[in-house]
Amino acid sequence: MGSLTTLSVLMVEGGVRDLLYETHPTGSAKALLTFAITIAGGGLLAGCIALIMNRLR
16 A cells, blocks of 8 residues: 555656656657656545545544
């Protein structure tokens, strides 16, 4: 669980940094891949937080 949470945080952080600083040209396949990785990382993070909150209840 911890490794999955860490992976999702790194995916979100790296993708957001790339989108903010525009390290990839806008509209290219790499930019879309970065955006998709950010969304996937956010989904993983939300799932991990939901599982943790469920265990706390």
